[in-house]
Amino acid sequence: MDARQARCRHFLSLLDLSAREARGLLARATELKGMLKAGEEYRPFPNRTLAMIFEKSSTRTRVSFEVGMVQLGGHALFLSARDTQLGRGEPIEDSARVLSRMVDAVMIRTFDHAIVERFAAHSQVPVINGLTDRLHPCQLLADVQTYLEHRGDIRGRRVTWIGDGNNMCHSFMEAAQLFDFELRVACPEGFEPDADLHAAVAGRCSILHDPLQAAEGADLIVTDVWASMGQEEEQARRETLFAPFQVNDAVMSRAAKDALFMHCLPAHRGEEVTASVIDGTQSVVWEEAENRLHAQKALLEFLLLPQA
CATH class of the missing domain: 3.40.50.1370 (Aspartate/ornithine carbamoyltransferase)
Incomplete structure (x- = not known):
C-alpha cells in the first residue's frame, strides 16, 4: 500500500464517519444548498473527476452525483457494467488499481456489498458506496x-x-x-x-x-x-x-x-x-430527494479537500 492509498478515506457505511464529522458534514450540506440557491459560484474541483460505476440502474444517484461534480467545477464519468472490463470478468482489485490512478474518486452502485469493500481496499482514491444490497x-x-x-x-x-x-x-x-x-x-x-x-x-x-x-x-x-x-x-x-x-x-x-x-x-x-x-x-x-445533491456535494468536499 502506497502513501496515497494509506491516507485515503472511503465512505462505504455511515459509520465510516464519526458523529462529529457526520453532523459537520450535514451542516455543510445545508450551507452549500444555500450558496447554490443564492447563485454563489463555488468550484473547488477544477480538473477533478469522479468515476461512477453502476451495476444497478439509477435516477437520483446518477443525477445527484453528476450534477454535484459539475457544480463543484469537476467532471463525472458514467460507467455501466456492460461498458467496462469489470463487467467482463476483470478482477475487482485490478479495476480498482487502474481506475484510481486516473480519477480522483469512485462511486459504486452495485448488488454485493463485498464489491465496494474489495474495490476500496485496492483504491488509491476515495470510494463511495452509492448503494449495495446491505447499505445505502x-x-x-x-x-x-x-x-x-x-x-x-x-x-x-x-x-x-x-x-x-x-x-x-x-x-x-x-x-x-x-x-x-x-x-x-x-x-x-x-x-x-x-x-x-x-x-x-x-x-x-x-x-x-x-x-x-x-x-x-x-x-x-x-x-x-x-x-x-x-x-x-x-x-x-x-x-x-x-x-x-x-x-x-x-x-x-x-x-x-x-x-x-x-x-x-x-x-x-x-x-x-x-x-x-x-x-x-x-x-x-x-x-x-433534492438533498441527495447537497449532502453528496458536502461528502465529496469532505473526502477530496484537506481537512483542518
Whole structure:
C-alpha cells in the first residue's frame, strides 16, 4: 500500500464517519444548498473527476452525483457494467488499481456489498458506496439533513421504519447509532434486518411486527418499496405479506402531530404508501430527494479537500 492509498478515506457505511464529522458534514450540506440557491459560484474541483460505476440502474444517484461534480467545477464519468472490463470478468482489485490512478474518486452502485469493500481496499482514491444490497448511506445523509432542516436535531427522537429489513433499514440502524435516536422497525416475520447489525445497535433499535404500535409517538415515519431491484420475482408474494405494513393515514395518525414522512423513492402509491400520505402535508420526500445533491456535494468536499 502506497502513501496515497494509506491516507485515503472511503465512505462505504455511515459509520465510516464519526458523529462529529457526520453532523459537520450535514451542516455543510445545508450551507452549500444555500450558496447554490443564492447563485454563489463555488468550484473547488477544477480538473477533478469522479468515476461512477453502476451495476444497478439509477435516477437520483446518477443525477445527484453528476450534477454535484459539475457544480463543484469537476467532471463525472458514467460507467455501466456492460461498458467496462469489470463487467467482463476483470478482477475487482485490478479495476480498482487502474481506475484510481486516473480519477480522483469512485462511486459504486452495485448488488454485493463485498464489491465496494474489495474495490476500496485496492483504491488509491476515495470510494463511495452509492448503494449495495446491505447499505445505502448516501440516502441517509440526505434523510437526516432533511429532518434537521425541518425539525432540528434528530438526537433523542423516535424514528419508525415500516417495511422490509433491507439496505435502507440497515442504514437507518447505523444512523440511529451515529446520530443517537431511537429506531423502531416494523416488518413482517421473516423479513427482519440483519441480526448482527441489530445486535450492534440493540440499545437504540427495537423490532416489532405491528406497524401501528411501531408508529406510536414517532417523529418520523419512513418506508421503501416492498420488492427492491433483484427481487422482482417475489413481487406478488411480497404484496400479500406486506399489505398490512402499508403507510397510510391510520399509521400516520399514531405518530406525533408534527411527524414527517420520508421515502427514498421511487414510490408505488397504493402499495407501500398511500397517495394521501406521500402527497400530503407531512411528506418531505421531494426535498429529501433534492438533498441527495447537497449532502453528496458536502461528502465529496469532505473526502477530496484537506481537512483542518
